[in-house]
Amino acid sequence: MNVRALMAHRFAGLTVVSAIVIVLPFFFPSAYYYRLAGLVLIFGLAAVGLNLLMGFAGQVSLGHAGFLGIGGYSVAIGATYLAAPPWLCILGGAALSGLVAFCVGRPILRLKGHYLAVATLGFGVLVTIVLTNEATWTGGPDGMTVPRLMLFAWPVHGADAWYWIAAITFLIGGTLALNLGDSPTGRALKAIQDSEVASSMLGIDVSYQKLVIFVISAVFVSIAGSYLALFNGHITPDISGFLRSIELVTIVVLGGMGSIVGSLLGATILVVLPQTLTVLHEYEDMAFGLILMGFMILLRQGIVPSLMGWFAGRRS
Amino acid sequence: MTILETERLSIGFGGVRAVDDVSLIVEAGQVFSIIGPNGAGKTTLFNLVSGLYMPLDGRVRLAGEDVTGLAPDRLARRGLSRTFQNLQVFFRMSAVENVMVGRHRHERTGIVADLLHLPAVDRQNRRTLEAARGALARVGLCDVANQQAGTLPYGALKRLEIARALASEPKILLLDEPAAGCNPVETRELEGVIRSIVKDGVTVVLVEHDMRLVMNISDRIHVLANGRTLVEGTVAEVRSNSAVVEAYLGVHGAREAGRAVG
Numbered sequence: 376m377n378v379r380a381l382m383a384h385r386f387a388g389l390t391v392v393s394a395i396v397i398v399l400p401f402f403f404p405s406a407y408y409y410r411l412a413g414l415v416l417i418f419g420l421a422a423v424g425l426n427l428l429m430g431f432a433g434q435v436s437l438g439h440a441g442f443l444g445i446g447g448y449s450v451a452i453g454a455t456y457l458a459a460p461p462w463l464c465i466l467g468g469a470a471l472s473g474l475v476a477f478c479v480g481r482p483i484l485r486l487k488g489h490y491l492a493v494a495t496l497g498f499g500v501l502v503t504i505v506l507t508n509e510a511t512w513t514g515g516p517d518g519m520t521v522p523r524l525m526l527f528a529w530p531v532h533g534a535d536a537w538y539w540i541a542a543i544t545f546l547i548g549g550t551l552a553l554n555l556g557d558s559p560t561g562r563a564l565k566a567i568q569d570s571e572v573a574s575s576m577l578g579i580d581v582s583y584q585k586l587v588i589f590v591i592s593a594v595f596v597s598i599a600g601s602y603l604a605l606f607n608g609h610i611t612p613d614i615s616g617f618l619r620s621i622e623l624v625t626i627v628v629l630g631g632m633g634s635i636v637g638s639l640l641g642a643t644i645l646v647v648l649p650q651t652l653t654v655l656h657e658y659e660d661m662a663f664g665l666i667l668m669g670f671m672i673l674l675r676q677g678i679v680p681s682l683m684g685w686f687a688g689r690r691s
Numbered sequence: 692m693t694i695l696e697t698e699r700l701s702i703g704f705g706g707v708r709a710v711d712d713v714s715l716i717v718e719a720g721q722v723f724s725i726i727g728p729n730g731a732g733k734t735t736l737f738n739l740v741s742g743l744y745m746p747l748d749g750r751v752r753l754a755g756e757d758v759t760g761l762a763p764d765r766l767a768r769r770g771l772s773r774t775f776q777n778l779q780v781f782f783r784m785s786a787v788e789n790v791m792v793g794r795h796r797h798e799r800t801g802i803v804a805d806l807l808h809l810p811a812v813d814r815q816n817r818r819t820l821e822a823a824r825g826a827l828a829r830v831g832l833c834d835v836a837n838q839q840a841g842t843l844p845y846g847a848l849k850r851l852e853i854a855r856a857l858a859s860e861p862k863i864l865l866l867d868e869p870a871a872g873c874n875p876v877e878t879r880e881l882e883g884v885i886r887s888i889v890k891d892g893v894t895v896v897l898v899e900h901d902m903r904l905v906m907n908i909s910d911r912i913h914v915l916a917n918g919r920t921l922v923e924g925t926v927a928e929v930r931s932n933s934a935v936v937e938a939y940l941g942v943h944g945a946r947e948a949g950r951a952v953g
Contacts, residue, residue: 558806565788569780573781576779
């Protein structure tokens with residue numbers, strides 16, 4: 376297998392995604408579908424970020440919605456109180472999330488498995504509490520309105536514009552993640568997931584690598600959070616809540632650990648399914664739960680890895 | 692030249708001294724074997740030397756420098772590598788990817804280059820892949836290079852760990868029971884591999900239960916029992932030492948063995 380063939384292979388999934396992203400709007404009957412697809416892509420971007428941490432490095436986080444919150448409120452507060460342009464607030468929020476991830480990650484990434492899960496959970500809860508209580512800045516539990524995104528003096532409005540922005544950002548994020556997978560850093564992270572002892576014995580600075588990927592992961596999620604706030608035009612502390620964090624983890628696991636296309640598929644299911652299940656009225660949540668369980672029982676490694684394994688098995 | 696030295700090294704777990712006052716000197720280019728009955732503290736000694744455990748007492752020196760308490764990745768960057776008795780393979784990666792990880796300390800691209808997949812990353816990947824293939828060839832695993840490590844048989848995994856350690860181009864290589872689970876043919880092949888490693892100027896420290904292998908290739912043998920040094924010497928000296936025979940067979944067994952020979 377030469378390097379060029381590997382390259383083609385690496386981006387095969389994302390190429391299909393780009394094609395679908397371009398063709399899909401032709402089949403949208405109304406703006407509502409743009410909105411739904413935009414949400415899928417934004418949550419997909421956040422899930423790719425979490426997937427870098429969970430799927431590549433094997434470290435769990437139950438508090439990643441905290442970074443959604445930091446990204447979202449950076450845009451809201453920055454534009455409202457500092458009169459900063461929203462695009463600058465997106466970058467500022469990403470930098471702030473990276474800094475927070477660095478400070479939080481240093482002590483807690485030493486923990487493993489369940490202990491790390493509980494520590495990250497604590498982080499998410501902490502962010503929510505701060506966002507709820509600092510009402511003078513954040514508007515408290517009722518949240519605040521978020522000004523519109525200005526792109527080179529053009530105000531971005533309409534779900535279709537957001538669809539394209541989210542799509543381009545998702546594709547860039549996915550490309551970066553796939554690049555990382557096929558690099559010295561990516562190999563080191565996958566090694567850490569399988570054996571930290573052997574990794575360190577081969578000269579890998581395990582805690583440094585975990586910290587770097589935690590920071591990058593936070594930046595991805597933060598940008599998704601900023602988009603979410605700008606897209607909705609309104610933000611409440613729920614954005615960083617525990618349920619949001621669980622949702623992100625669910626998307627990653629459902630789509631497949633380490634699979635970028637999987638993260639988008641997972642996001643599709645978690646965003647679209649509840650909308651289609653409204654026909655079931657009071658049984659909606661129950662059906663949603665059962666479908667999630669069904670997916671995990673039938674495709675226990677997540678959708679993409681399980682299907683790929685199934686096809687590989689059939690071909691040989 | 693002395694490459695590795697431990698000085699009165701000790702560690703205890705819950706009151707039991709697993710390694711107690713062990714001093715040894717390994718000369719560069721040697722095959723230095725550590726033997727002893729189960730529970731003698733051989734693997735614990737390896738864990739101390741390779742930085743996985745912090746010694747309670749004593750020093751470790753690598754090429755003359757005090758490295759006591761240094762983290763494993765720091766030691767690896769100074770040229771110390773090891774394999775594990777209870778396999779520490781990256782099971783979800785292919786065989787060749789496992790060995791590619793071994794090249795980590797020689798890889799030079801940074802995180803930004805990796806994210807953007809700059810041309811330097813391509814070149815780096817190619818060099819890493821080439822070196823990894825070379826290391827796989829040395830242990831005879833070329834034909835399973837692209838197989839997932841989790842699907843390989845035990846003996847192959849043992850050799851995969853050696854290839855991975857070799858890929859890091861160590862000055863000193865610690866092998867923890869490389870022949871465990873190998874059949875006689877595989878053990879003979881392993882002996883050839885170890886010889887070729889030594890010929891390249893790498894010092895080998897070996898923990899092994901296969902006495903034929905140990906006696907064949909060792910320059911010096913250090914015998915441990917209950918965490919303490921029993922004797923150290925050349926193959927001939929250790930073989931003729933009655934204390935060693937007793938440690939393995941017990942006093943009664945040794946008497947029986949002596950009677951049988953006599």
